[in-house]
Amino acid sequence: MKFLDEAKIYLEAGDGGNGCMSFRHEKYVEYGGPNGGDGGNGGSIIFRAVRNLNTLIDFRYQQHFRAEKGRPGEGSECTGRSGKDLIVKVPVGTVIFAEDKKTVIADMVNDGEEVLVAKGGRGGWGNVHFKSSTNQAPERADPGKPGDKLAVWLRLKLIADIGLVGFPNAGKSTLLSVLTAARPKIANYPFTTLHPNLGVLYIYDKEYVMADLPGLIEGASEGVGLGHRFLGHAERCKVVLHLIDGTQEDVVGAYKTIQAELQNYGDVLDKKPEIVVLNKIDSLSEDEVKEKVSALKKASKKEVIAISGIAKIGIEELKNKIYEVVNK
Numbered sequence: 001m002k003f004l005d006e007a008k009i010y011l012e013a014g015d016g017g018n019g020c021m022s023f024r025h026e027k028y029v030e031y032g033g034p035n036g037g038d039g040g041n042g043g044s045i046i047f048r049a050v051r052n053l054n055t056l057i058d059f060r061y062q063q064h065f066r067a068e069k070g071r072p073g074e075g076s077e078c079t080g081r082s083g084k085d086l087i088v089k090v091p092v093g094t095v096i097f098a099e100d101k102k103t104v105i106a107d108m109v110n111d112g113e114e115v116l117v118a119k120g121g122r123g124g125w126g127n128v129h130f131k132s133s134t135n136q137a138p139e140r141a142d143p144g145k146p147g148d149k150l151a152v153w154l155r156l157k158l159i160a161d162i163g164l165v166g167f168p169n170a171g172k173s174t175l176l177s178v179l180t181a182a183r184p185k186i187a188n189y190p191f192t193t194l195h196p197n198l199g200v201l202y203i204y205d206k207e208y209v210m211a212d213l214p215g216l217i218e219g220a221s222e223g224v225g226l227g228h229r230f231l232g233h234a235e236r237c238k239v240v241l242h243l244i245d246g247t248q249e250d251v252v253g254a255y256k257t258i259q260a261e262l263q264n265y266g267d268v269l270d271k272k273p274e275i276v277v278l279n280k281i282d283s284l285s286e287d288e289v290k291e292k293v294s295a296l297k298k299a300s301k302k303e304v305i306a307i308s309g310i311a312k313i314g315i316e317e318l319k320n321k322i323y324e325v326v327n328k
């Protein structure tokens with residue numbers, strides 16, 4: 001399944017049915033009077049958040065959604081049938097924006113949550129409503145009101161317990177494959193990960209959703225590289241797992257660069273609980289590991305976990321740290 005986290009769709013709620021202009025025609029009833037029924041209401045478009053979806057890919061193949069129109073009224077004061085509401089299912093974590101991509105219509109963060117986005121038109125009144133002492137035979141019936149018609153943007157912000165962030169080639173995809181059953185694409189070139197990958201981590205019979213977010217680079221919060229688009233997914237994460245490639249010379253500089261991007265992006269990303277992890281220690285000597293862990297501790301003022309994702313060194317210690325921080 002391909003990943004898609006943004007889509008523009010067009011909504012058209014059902015128009016209300018027209019009211020009916022009708023008069024009674026019965027034997028021995030000289031003055032039957034009006035008996036035109038009302039038109040039915042148009043169907044509305046309702047969005048529902050569901051847990052078993054994690055991409056907006058369905059909206060690549062269908063962009064137009066139309067609810068059913070209301071039926072017109074009939075004689076004998078028969079009201080027309082209302083149009084059926086249209087339920088549009090979206091993943092939990094979907095934000096619905098107006099066409100300007102700035103005005104938030106709804107932020108759907110709970111499973112089963114529903115929100116009415118396009119309201120159906122009201123059915124028109126039949127002529128029975130316009131009868132009065134001075135107008136016994138009204139020749140008037142109202143047309144149905146049009147339903148809402150609008151374009152909206154859907155933007156998915158994944159809801160995960162742990163979000164993996166770091167420079168390209170820091171080893172995030174490898175770590176995800178070691179900790180979970182996910183099998184992301186792994187290769188030795190920048191931006192191997194082009195979209196977030198999700199995996200489920202089990203620790204002490206508890207489930208934790210882990211998201212491998214595409215690599216960040218300097219300037220990501222301003223739209224450089226792939227990072228700006230995917231930083232939004234980190235907003236929902238309970239914990240940020242900051243992975244640093246231990247084979248690079250300046251690990252402190254790498255840490256500070258990513259921290260600056262999280263801070264510049266806003267939405268208190270830099271205030272989230274953080275686990276700092278030094279990766280690829282299998283390629284370092286013991287002295288180099290100690291030196292780089294010490295430098296990172298001083299810069300981050302946090303405990304630093306030293307691991308090797310590919311050699312599976314320090315994985316149990318990391319799991320215990322994740323369990324401790326997420327549950328806190």
